[in-house]
Amino acid sequence: MEKTxxxxxxxxxxxxxxxxxxxxxxxxxSGKWKLPIIISLMFGxxxxxxxxxxxxxxxxxxxxxxxRELESNxxxxxxxxxxxPVVVEYSLTEYGHSLEIVIKTLRDWxxxxxxxxxxxx
Amino acid sequence: MEKTxxxxxxxxxxxxxxxxxxxxxxxxxSGKWKLPIIISLMFGxxxxxxxxxxxxxxxxxxxxxxxRELESNxxxxxxxxxxxPVVVEYSLTEYGHSLEIVIKTLRDWxxxxxxxxxxxx
DNA sequence: GTAAGTAGTATACAAAAGGATAGTGAGAAA
DNA sequence: TTTCTCACTATCCTTTTGTATACTACTTAC
Numbered sequence: 001m002e003k004t005x006x007x008x009x010x011x012x013x014x015x016x017x018x019x020x021x022x023x024x025x026x027x028x029x030s031g032k033w034k035l036p037i038i039i040s041l042m043f044g045x046x047x048x049x050x051x052x053x054x055x056x057x058x059x060x061x062x063x064x065x066x067x068r069e070l071e072s073n074x075x076x077x078x079x080x081x082x083x084x085p086v087v088v089e090y091s092l093t094e095y096g097h098s099l100e101i102v103i104k105t106l107r108d109w110x111x112x113x114x115x116x117x118x119x120x121x
Numbered sequence: 122m123e124k125t126x127x128x129x130x131x132x133x134x135x136x137x138x139x140x141x142x143x144x145x146x147x148x149x150x151s152g153k154w155k156l157p158i159i160i161s162l163m164f165g166x167x168x169x170x171x172x173x174x175x176x177x178x179x180x181x182x183x184x185x186x187x188x189r190e191l192e193s194n195x196x197x198x199x200x201x202x203x204x205x206p207v208v209v210e211y212s213l214t215e216y217g218h219s220l221e222i223v224i225k226t227l228r229d230w231x232x233x234x235x236x237x238x239x240x241x242x
Numbered sequence: 243g244t245a246a247g248t249a250g251t252a253t254a255c256a257a258a259a260g261g262a263t264a265g266t267g268a269g270a271a272a
Numbered sequence: 273t274t275t276c277t278c279a280c281t282a283t284c285c286t287t288t289t290g291t292a293t294a295c296t297a298c299t300t301a302c
Contacts, residue, residue: 016175018160019175021229021234022157022228023231025227025228025230028234031288031290036140036144039136039143043135047249048250049247049249054136054137055140056140060250060251061250061290061292064250064251065289084299085248085297086249087249088248088250099230101226103143105223106147107139109142109146109222110145110147111142114141114145117145153259153260168278168279169278169280170278170279180260180262183259183260205269206278207268
């Protein structure tokens with residue numbers, strides 16, 4: 001164990017120092033659906049079925065599950081209006097909005113990646 | 122189907138236009154290990170067992186599998202030196218380095234997230 | 243009276259991701 | 273001579289993720 005440190009005294013600490021926060025972020029954002037849902041809410045508050053329409057391919061079960069997780073991480077807020085019929089509105093919290101820059105960076109990379117794939121394949 | 126467009130003519134197109142590239146990016150970077158492995162290689166070329174030591178918790182099986190996927194996506198390069206014993210070196214391709222900004226953004230958010238969690242909990 | 247929209251839940255299942263453990267075959271070090 | 277390192281592979285297992293389908297209870301529109 002000491003051997004690693006001796007061989008790469010600089011790298012080892014720097015490396016885990018970078019890995020751990022990225023891992024924290026991944027834990028909250030992991031999976032196929034959380035970021036797409038957040039993106040959909042970045043364009044305005046939405047009701048359950050509206051999100052379901054805007055996130056291509058998601059099922060009710062997944063949407064319900066992911067919204068619950070996002071809510072418990074304080075990224076999304078759920079508001080119930082007791083009108084008739086009852087309406088439930090989802091919105092991004094301020095904290096949720098702090099992901100905007102992450103999403104923008106990821107989207108830019110994704111655009112470049114798609115371009116590249118089309119050239120190669 | 123037309124109804125959705127009528128209700129949110131602006132949102133619908135903008136929204137999927139953002140979701141699709143993010144989804145492309147997620148497909149290549151998905152899972153618990155790919156970004157940590159890339160981070161470890163951002164700090165220099167490494168051999169298999171060195172990466173295994175620097176990415177906390179990864180098993181040989183996962184490392185092997187993820188490296189193969191990263192290689193097939195042209196993010197990582199595998200070089201075999203036929204010395205004795207044989208040495209295999211992994212490095213980031215130029216394309217792999219294009220993820221640096223994505224990782225930096227994600228890491229910054231992760232640092233803030235960890236701080237926030239410690240205050241709340 | 244039947245369908246559609248409201249926001250989901252229940253159940254069953256399949257597929258993918260990840261973990262634990264062991265083994266390979268070579269050289270090199272004790 | 274037994275162990276160690278190197279770069280993996282193989283097998284089995286559990287957990288997570290995702291899909292499909294059906295269902296609730298209420299209201300409005302046709």
